[in-house]
Amino acid sequence: MARPLRIDVxxxxxxxxxxxxxxxxxxxxxxxxxxxxxxxxxxxxxxxxRVFAWVLMGNxxxxxxRTPDPNLSAGMHDLNSGYVSWHNRRHGRCGPLLQGRFQAIxxxxxxxxWELSRYVHLNPVRAGLVKDPAAxxxxxxxxxxxxxKAPEWLAWEEVLAGHGRTLRAARxxxxxxxxxxxxxxxRSPFGEVVASTLLGSEGFVERMRRWLEGRLPDREVPAARExxxxxxxxEVDVAVAETFGVPVKTLHVRGxxxxxxxxxxxxxxxxxxxxxxxxLGTRYGGVRGQTVxxxxxxxxxxxxxxxxxxxxxxxxxxxxxK
Numbered sequence: 001m002a003r004p005l006r007i008d009v010x011x012x013x014x015x016x017x018x019x020x021x022x023x024x025x026x027x028x029x030x031x032x033x034x035x036x037x038x039x040x041x042x043x044x045x046x047x048x049x050r051v052f053a054w055v056l057m058g059n060x061x062x063x064x065x066r067t068p069d070p071n072l073s074a075g076m077h078d079l080n081s082g083y084v085s086w087h088n089r090r091h092g093r094c095g096p097l098l099q100g101r102f103q104a105i106x107x108x109x110x111x112x113x114w115e116l117s118r119y120v121h122l123n124p125v126r127a128g129l130v131k132d133p134a135a136x137x138x139x140x141x142x143x144x145x146x147x148x149k150a151p152e153w154l155a156w157e158e159v160l161a162g163h164g165r166t167l168r169a170a171r172x173x174x175x176x177x178x179x180x181x182x183x184x185x186x187r188s189p190f191g192e193v194v195a196s197t198l199l200g201s202e203g204f205v206e207r208m209r210r211w212l213e214g215r216l217p218d219r220e221v222p223a224a225r226e227x228x229x230x231x232x233x234x235e236v237d238v239a240v241a242e243t244f245g246v247p248v249k250t251l252h253v254r255g256x257x258x259x260x261x262x263x264x265x266x267x268x269x270x271x272x273x274x275x276x277x278x279x280l281g282t283r284y285g286g287v288r289g290q291t292v293x294x295x296x297x298x299x300x301x302x303x304x305x306x307x308x309x310x311x312x313x314x315x316x317x318x319x320x321x322k
Contacts, residue, residue, distance in 0.1 A: 006072075006073050006104065007104070007106050007197060007198075007208070007212070008067075008070040008071065008072050008073050009067075009070050009106070010067065010068060010069055010070045011066065011067070011068060011109075012066065012067045012070070012072065012106055013065075013066050013106070013107040013108070013109055014063075014064070014065055014066075014067065014072060014104050014105065014106055014107065015062070015063070015064050015104070015105045015107060015116055015119075015120075015190075015199070016062070016063040016064075016065065016072070016076065016102055016103065016104045016105075017060060017061070017062050017063075017102065017103050018060060018061060018076075018080055018098055018099075018102040018103070019059060019060040019098065019099045020059040020060060020097065020098060020099060021096050021097060021098060021099045022099070023059050023099075024059060024097075025058045025059050026058070026059055026060070026061075026083075026087070026097055026098065027056065027058060028091065031090075032087060032090075033056055033138050035083065035086055035087075036056060036061070036083050037056070037138070039078075039079055039082050039083050039086075040054070040063075040079060041151055041153070043075045043078050043079045043082075044065075044075075044151070044153035045152070045153060046075075046078075047067065047069065047071045047074070047075040048067075048068050048069060049065050049066070049067055049068075049075065049153055050065060050066040050068070050153065050155040050158070051063060051064070051065040051140070051151075051153050051154050051155065052064045052065060052066070052113065052116075052117055052140075052154075052155055052156065052158065052159050053116070053117040053120040053121060053139075053140050053141075053156075053159070054120065054139060054140050054154075055120050055121065055123045055124065055136065055138065055139035055140070055141075056138040056139065057123055057124070057127060057138075062119075062120045062123060063120075064116050064117055064120050066155075072104060076101075076102045076104075080098055080101075080102060083097075084096070084097045084098060103196070104197075105190065105193055105196075105197060105198070105199050106197060106198055106199070106208070107199045107200060108199065108200025108201060108204040111199075111200055111201070112189055112199060112200075113159055114159065114163075114174075114177060115186070115189040116189055117144075117159050118177060118178060118181050118186075119188070119189055119190075120139070120140075121133045121139060121140070121141040121144070121178060122178065122181050122182065122185075123139075124136035124139065125182055126185070131182075133178055133182075134146060140154055140156060141178075143156050144156050144159070144160065144171065144174055145171055145174070145175055145178075159174075160173075160174055192276035192277070192278070194275075194276075201276070201279050202233055202273070202275040202276065202279040202280070202283070203279075205275070206232055206233075232273070233269055233273060233275060233280075233283060235320060236265060236268050236269045236272060236273065236316075236320065237251050237265055237269075239268075239316045239319040239320045240261055240264055240265040240268065240316050241261065242319065243261075243312055243315045243316045243319065244260070244261035244264070244312065246261050250262065251265045251284060252283060252284060252285060253285055254284070254285030254286060254287055255285070260309065260312075262284055262285070263295050263298070263299050264299060264309070264312060264313055264316065265284060266280060266284050266292055266295045266296060266299070267295065267296050267299040267300065267313070268313065268316055268317070268320075269283075269284075270292065270296045271296070272317075272320065276289070277289035277290075277292040277293050280292045299313070
């Protein structure tokens with residue numbers, strides 16, 4: 001199995017998952033669940049984690065947390081190895097329980113907090129275990145909506161802050177947000193994750209790529225290969241502008257008919273950088289992500305039938321891959 005890329009940073013915001021081997025159950029009963037939660041409590045206290053949301057399911061769990069210190073890998077090792085050792089002793093088994101190492105996605109600060117907490121809290125609803133996410137005992141949703149004595153590391157107030165003048169108003173707003181997600185399940189917030197590791201704007205991805213230069217592990221890690229080879233949007237724009245003989249600013253203006261250079265820039269930016277469509281829409285004229293997707297599909301079709309546009313796109317790629 002390919003090794004995942006690990007990015008341990010201070011003040012890092014992460015969505016973390018760990019799954020049972022071959023989707024098998026990792027908890028058999030309430031005793032197992034209590035032990036897992038006890039271990040999470042110990043690790044979160046020791047590592048000073050601020051956990052915004054968590055849920056324990058039958059064959060996996062989710063954590064949405066901030067790490068004040070760069071210790072995510074160390075803490076997750078203690079949590080998972082400690083639980084597996086205890087679980088194997090209790091149930092008289094040996095061998096791996098979890099599917100490799102945990103998966104962690106580094107999230108841009110100031111973005112996705114509500115979406116990710118809702119994604120975590122709606123897991124029991126999506127699985128058909130409960131209709132009300134706050135009714136799932138093994139998760140943090142009930143503290144968001146009903147209060148109670150929460151662990152000191154559960155920072156649910158930080159997610160609700162700013163969404164109401166009072167705690168009551170903020171809770172009501174979050175309850176409506178959850179209800180909307182139950183009635184009309186939203187698209188996964190992880191649809192625009194880059195290299196299975198980063199979630200945020202193209203600027204955030206580019207900053208992290210530069211920060212990771214010299215720190216990335218060997219090329220056998222797929223995410224490391226992808227980030228090493230990632231082109232910047234500026235590079236794409238320059239190549240397209242030079243090929244079509246237009247100023248770069250032309251690519252960022254909407255409303256001009258037959259602006260093929262702009263459409264080819266969208267197509268290549270999406271295909272070669274993997275930038276999220278929402279961010280690309282902002283860059284190329286302030287259009288919606290749906291418009292970017294439609295443009296990319298349209299250019300892809302033209303490449304198969306229009307020799308002229310295909311030749312121009314190929315020339316741009318050659319400039320970029322020299």
